[in-house]
Amino acid sequence: MCCPGCYxxxxxxxxNGLENYYEFRTELAARGDAALDATMSKLAVYDEPELQEEFxxxxxxxxxxxxxVEGxxxxxxxxxxxxxxxxVTGLKQVSVNVAARRALITWNNDIIKLSGVLQRLSHIGYEALPFQPDEHEASYKKEQKSYLKKLGLAGIMTMQVMMLAFGQYFDVFGNLGAETIAYFNAVSLLLTTPVVLYSGSIFYVSALKAIxxxxxxxxxxxxxxIAATYIAGVLAVNNNDGxxxxxxxxxxxxxxLVSRFLEHRSRHKASELSSNMLKLIPVTALKWDGSDWTSVIAKQLQVNDLVxxxxxxxxxxxxxxxxxxxxVNESMLTGEFEPVVKMMGDKVYAGTLNQEGSINVKVSSTIKHAVMNQILRLQELALMSKPKIAKVADEVSRYFVIAVLLVxxxxxxxxxxxxxxxxFWITISILVATCPCALGLATPSALTCAMAKLNKLGVLLKRADALEQITTATDIVFDKTGTLTKGEFSLREFAFSDAFVKENVSIRNDKIEKSTEDQSEQDFILALGSFIESRSEHPIAGAFLHDYANYNFSMSAFTVHVGKGIxxxxxxxxxHMGSRRFIQAQCQAAEMMYANGTFDGALDDANVVLxxxxxxxxxxxxxxxxxxxxxALVxxxxxxxxxxLSGDEQHNVNKLANELHIANAFGNNTPDGKLKHIKQQQAAGKSLIMLGDGINDAPVLAAADVSIAVGNASDLAKNAADVILLSxxxxxxxxxxxxxxxxxSKIKQNIAWALGYNMLVLPFAISGLLSPWQAALGMSLSSIIVVYNSTRLMK
Known part of the structure; x- marks a missing residue:
């Protein structure tokens, strides 16, 4: 069979039982391309659902x-x-992270299979395999070894050829005859050939792919x-002239090669700071099999397993x-080295260090969906989203190459x-001196180093262009609860209706009735409020912790009104339990009760009403x-x-704003109200950074120019945010x-240096004042300076 289609x-x-058709054939079908058959057979394994489950x-x-992606x-x-x-039809997104040698691919599996994507990459000259940390590390070491071999050969041969050239240029060996010079040139050609054919092959392959x-x-x-200089040298040696x-x-x-090797190593070190987090996850775990603890591979653990x-x-x-x-030490996630006390019901995360007692943990997600894996995946997504300045640099470098060829x-x-x-040699000097390698490195090297440093500080970027937008922001908007405040609420004061409690004793337990009447009524209200709030994930629910186990409460319906109440x-x-505005919306009579004083003892500053x-x-x-x-931050x-910008009562927001000396305070906002406020500010020409943590903040986080989820933000808020503060x-x-x-600043410095150096050296090259070896030295130093300047961000 010639292809998967025939198969x-x-x-x-x-x-369908139609194989009898083949009984009447007299000859075998023509054999297809064996190489294609072998390639498709090798790649087809990646279409298997069992294999895809992991990555x-x-x-x-x-x-x-x-x-x-290798190469x-x-x-x-x-x-x-x-x-x-x-x-390619069926591919929805293709983003390449050059620094980490990775590509993010999104595709429609009904139109094209993963094997087809890998085959297309192979066709254009790049071998690709699903990213796995161990395999990726092996791939890096393989490329590093290849670099060192090429670099070592080039270095050794350069010393030998330079020795022969030095002798000729400075008459070290005396007045050499024509035959001796020809002999030296022939030996130099012999030594140079492996450098050109082997050490320099990395450049030819890349150029061929582009063409x-x-x-x-x-x-x-x-x-x-390289090719022109080498061919000219071969002709000169052959003709004994020139x-x-x-x-x-x-x-x-x-x-x-030195500059490429240093770039290769620095990119790996920057991404290694993040990728090494996966090495903190142990390979094995002790799982309860029903009778004893047995050692299993951690990757095989499933949800609800006990370890x-x-x-x-x-x-x-x-x-x-x-x-x-x-x-538990969670510093590898949050950047904070102070241990966190964990007890029954608390979440723990893969890779964090258990310091004191033995604990039994019920698995809540597989390794594939572990928080640490999700963090690394989000970082890769961020590195693959290019800011405008990076796109401009890419375009400039391509047009610059065309300009260099024309010049x-x-x-x-x-x-x-x-x-x-x-x-001829003047032209060669121009080609060598103005190679825009440094320009191509200017942005990706800086972004990679910046994100590695932020990761150490407990800051996770979901898109790299957010860094660029942050520098143009004019306003910072804070949510109140859980952002500027701890989010740990306590019940300071409450008041209740005696009449209602006394009329409705049917759901109060006899055990409670035995206590004093006042204590019984207070317990009842607090227990009822705590029971209602027990299913809410809002931080305010944490203030209602009264024990309701002794009451005959049962709940048949429960609805959360985001940002309003329950x-x-x-x-x-x-x-109905929530803000005063929420209660008034549920029943117009509620406002009359406040206004007429029907409810004696109603608290004027109350922010929760039952x-x-x-x-x-x-x-x-x-x-x-x-x-x-x-x-201190403000x-x-x-x-x-x-x-x-908060959903809390205005007087509470004003109180916090006065305490922190923040001039603008907007309270009583629903999620829709917050969204309208942000859009109004943006329409007025403001560029906003929004910080929030709750479910009700998700719409406004999505709308802000740059959004930041803080602390223990909800999953919905993290999903909407551009940046996540892990601590x-x-x-x-x-x-x-x-x-x-x-x-x-570093990106601008890098681009300015790269362009400035090329513009500065170009007149010297055109005028013939720059020899080819001087041009090579200057070009390499330019790239090394750019990489070194970027790595200073990590200090």
């Missing part, structure tokens, strides 16, 4: 995978892959320079503590027309405490216009703002 047709024929994510109706050497490779795969895709990259002028520059070729290849984690061991999986108490051609024509014998049917009572059967039964004052670092953000420290916001500013 599918033949399978259909056999499955393929569902992305809506499509599938998404992260691939390790990526520079930004031009990433651009080439993105442009070529964008033409096949009908474009140019920075390796095109490099390849032309100049040879074998030492320049060797030095050029050597210096260029034992002993003191000094790392958590093998995300889960919830079933029994035991311990302290080189015109320069050669001019010097040749005036009879200059060095016209509706529930408890026994025969229709209950209504049963259209009667206000109790009012509560629930307060929160200001986050300890909030004041003082540091004096250059921004600060606002608080509870608000100071991480200042770290983020500072790093964004530094990163933009």
């Amino acid at each position: 599918a047709v033949a399978s259909a024929i056999v499955d 393929v994510f569902e992305h809506g109706t499509d599938k998404q995978i992260q691939l390790t 990526i050497t520079c930004a031009a490779c990433g651009w080439l892959i993105e442009k070529q795969l964008a033409k 096949q895709a009908r474009t140019v990259n920075m390796d095109v002028p490099v390849t032309i320079a 100049e040879v520059y074998f030492e320049s070729i060797c030095m050029f290849v050597f210096f260029l 034992l984690v002993k003191p000094g061991e790392s958590m093998p999986i995300d889960g919830i503590i079933e029994s035991g108490t311990s302290t 080189s051609g015109l320069t050669y024509w001019y010097w040749w027309s005036v009879g200059n014998p060095d016209a 509706s529930a049917k408890v026994n025969e009572f229709n209950c 209504m049963i059967n259209e009667e206000i039964v109790a009012t509560f004052i629930v307060t929160d405490t200001v986050a300890p670092e909030a004041k 003082e540091k953000l004096g250059r921004y216009r600060l606002s608080i 509870h420290r608000l100071n991480a916001l200042d770290d983020l703002l500072t790093m964004a500013k530094k990163t933009k």
Whole structure:
């Protein structure tokens, strides 16, 4: 069979009992391309659902995978892959992270299979496999070994060729005869050939891929320079006439390989800071098999499995503590080194370190969906989203290559027309000196280093272009609860209707009746409020912790009104509990009860109201405490216009704003109200950074120019945010703002240096004042300076 299509047709024929057709054939069908058959057979295994389970994510109706791509050497490779795969039907998204040598692919599995995507990548010259940390590390080491071999050979041969050239240039060996010089040139050619054919092959392959895709990259002028100089040298040795520059070729290849090797290593170190987090997850775990603890592979653990984690061991999986108490070091996730006390019902995360007691953990998600894996996946997504300045740099580098080729051609024509014998070598110097490698490195090297540093500080970027947008922000808008405050609420004061409690004793237990009447009524109201709030995930619910086990409460309906309150049917009572505005919306009579004083003792500052059967039964004052670092942070953000945007009562928001010296305070906002406010500010030309943590903040986080989910934000808020602060420290916001500013500055410095150096050296090259070996040295130093400047962000 010639292809998978024939195989599918033949399978259909056999499955339908039509194979008798083949009894009447007299000859075998023509054999297809054996290489294609072997390739498809090898790649088809990646279409198996069992294999995809480990590394393929569902992305809506499509599938998404992260691939390790071998052969990526520079930004031009990433651009080439993105442009070529964008033409493939069924591919929804192609994003290449050049620094980490990875690609993020989203595809429609009904139109194209994963094996087809991998085959297309192979067709354009790049081998790709699903990203797995161990395999990716092996791939990096393989490429590093290849670099070292090429670099070592180029270095050794360069020394030998330079020794021979040195002797000729400075008459070290005395006045050499023509035969001796010819002999030296022949030996130099012999030594240079492996450098050109082996050490320099990385540049030719990259240039060939670009030309096949009908474009140019920075390796095109490099390849032309090496090939032209080498061919000219071969002709000069063969004809025993003309100049040879074998030492320049060797030095050029050597210096260029040095800069590429240093770039390769620095990119790996930057991404390694994040990727190494996976090494913290143990390979094995102790699982309860029903009778004893047995050692199993951590990857095989399933939801609801029970595992034992002993003191000094790392958590093998995300889960919830079933029994035991311990302290856990979560610094690898949050950046905070103070241990966190964990007890029954608390969440623990894979890779964090159990320090004291033994705990039994019930698995809540598989390794594939563990928080640490999700963090790394989000970081990869961020690195694959390019800011505008990066896209501009990519475009500039491509047009710059075209300009260099044109200038080189015109320069050669001019010097040749005036009879200059060095016209060829002047042209070679231009091609070498102006190679825009440094320009291609300017942005990705800075972004990779910045994100690695932020990761150490407990800040996770979901998109890299957020760093660029942060630097243009004019306003910072804070949610109140759980953002500027701790989110740990307590019940300060409450008042209730005596009449209602005395009339409805049917759901109070006899045990409670035995206590004093006043105590019984107070217990009843607090227990009822706590029972209603027990199913809510809102931080305010944490203030209602009264024991309701002794009451005959039963709930038949429960509805959360996001940002407003709760509706529930408890026994025969229709209950509504939430903000005053929410209660008034449920029953217009509620406002009359406040106005007429029907409900004696109603608290004017109450921010939570309980209504049963259209009667206000109790009012509560629930307060929160200001986050300890909030004041210091607000003082540091004096250059921004600060606002608080909250769903809490206006007087509570005003109180917090006055305490923190924030001029703008907007309370009583529903999620829709918050969204309208943000859009109004944006329409007025403001660029906003929004910080929030709750479910009700998700719409406004999605709408803000840059959104940040803080602390223990809800999953919905994290999903909507551009940046996630993994720790509870608000100071991480200042770290983020500072790093964004530094990163933009570094990118500008890198681009300015790369362009400035090329523009500065170009007149010297055109005028013939720059020899090829000097051009090679300068170009390599330019790239090394850019990489070094970026790595300073990690200090």
